[in-house]
Amino acid sequence: MYKVAVVGATGAVGMQMVKVLEERGFPVEKLFLVASERSVGRKITFKGEEHEVVALKGFDFSAVDVALFSAGSSVSKEYAPKAADAGCVVVDNSSAFRMNDDVPLVVPEVNPQDVDWHRGIIANPNCSTIQMVVALNPLHRINRIKKIVVSTYQAVSGKGLKAMEELRVQSADVLSGKGVVPKEFPYQIAFNVLPHIDVFVEDGYTKEEMKMLNETRKIMGDHEIDVAATTVRVPVFVGHSESVWVKFEDEMSVDRVKEILMRAEGVVVVDEPSAERYPLAVDVAGRDEVFVGRIRRDLNDPSAVLMWVVADNLRKGAATNAVQIAELLVKRGKI
């Protein structure tokens, strides 16, 4: 049994972490719910018992075996190294350490072995990257992927609880003819789509788009894969969808792709065009798998296919993946 801390326990992902720890029966001896000062004293139920939220400032990580962090990059940068120094293993959901050479970036279905070389911090990848690599890695293992062109349809919950509330309030305001004052998003998100997630970096790309390139390469352990990403926020509460075009080294039939994905770990194929069956964001909310449908050949390139990949961004895209990493640490004797 392990002493577990959830840092950022009152956030959109933190709340899911607590829920997923319970649902998956992680062997928790004691649970610490950690957050900023203003959440101290709030109560969160875990396994039928109320737990009081304690302050991150001054929290003693030496009393903890594993800490799941989801409180943003600046909090992780300050506290994750302290926690690791105190002997606790940190699974960090922020982007703070993902590209550090001495930090494994892990999706359990893809590169479980990478938890072995952790030095106290393991990074949880970006939500849009996780679901894509879960779907594509099983194919890559059989027929090397050369290039991916991906366009995302990302839910507002990826930006947190306030962003969800903004979508709710703005939608009601638009429906009743009121004006809209964006706060969490740069422009109106209700009944609109924004081709802009995270900040703009070099070459006109956003950081989110660069994550999909760099994190995919690191997780899949292949630094030659091309990922040309366009990441877009859509007015959906939970569930990221992705339109993915993949080019392989060799020809690959759609039947073969389906056959591989149907037995891939963590993947559910939902693909019956004749019955109008394909994965939908509203259906995957609350689920832990990655759903793939609309699998079809590129009509002009026998070595390329298209697909539609959907997952719950708060769960497989964040909380579930983090808890799965903690499970791996237990299984592989690394905590």
Place this chain on the structure above:
Amino acid sequence: MYKVAVVGATGAVGMQMVKVLEERGFPVEKLFLVASERSVGRKITFKGEEHEVVALKGFDFSAVDVALFSAGSSVSKEYAPKAADAGCVVVDNSSAFRMNDDVPLVVPEVNPQDVDWHRGIIANPNCSTIQMVVALNPLHRINRIKKIVVSTYQAVSGKGLKAMEELRVQSADVLSGKGVVPKEFPYQIAFNVLPHIDVFVEDGYTKEEMKMLNETRKIMGDHEIDVAATTVRVPVFVGHSESVWVKFEDEMSVDRVKEILMRAEGVVVVDEPSAERYPLAVDVAGRDEVFVGRIRRDLNDPSAVLMWVVADNLRKGAATNAVQIAELLVKRGKI
């Protein structure tokens, strides 16, 4: 001056057609507003005067010079040939005749010369195709396009007024915790995205996706262009957005792409990442141009670029393009 009929005048596109005819000062001698029996007697204002809607059944097209049809494929199939036989030139917004060899498929910025060989019917292309070819044809003329991978974010108004009402009602129902009963769309469209527009055809593609391939080839007059499309409905009222990856025959810099697009007919470049400026669906509603932004190089392929293309699907994607075709007919002496 010309006698003009708008068939389907009470629909989402028909109403825009009337508006655009007025705004652009099309030389209308007499305007006939034509619709199905149940709309007969409704009044629509054109140039400050009320016009009464008349029935399509029994309507005498010999009294008309040009008829803009937007009442669905089955209506067009039945009435457009009759209208053409009566000596009227039909500009048809449905998909009924688009791929017929004896019917020109025209986007005025791209292939104006094709109106010349009409035999009574000219087809108006699919909304998502129009905005894409307006943005890409100027580039294609300079550096041949080999392949396009496009994912769309299409507004519900593309499916008509009832679909807009369904998004409105469903959104309010979801916000107030009520259940949702989809009618116009196969599944919930409020706070969701649907990778399914028009019916499924062969190979797991939808008809909308096949239109983007076949219509692009016909309009651009190049039957070797590849278009791998994924068409997706999003909870937006008006304004289609498209994430486009384009591969050219030769290398092409982003600066060159921007330079060409900035002087392209019907294109407005909105592209300042540092100021968080890019085209948005909510901003283009009511506009006639095609807006392009997020123009950036493929980081791993010097002959490919990515861009974000947005237009008002009811106007440039339908009504405006149809009226522009009528203007071309006048200009080129074809009516």
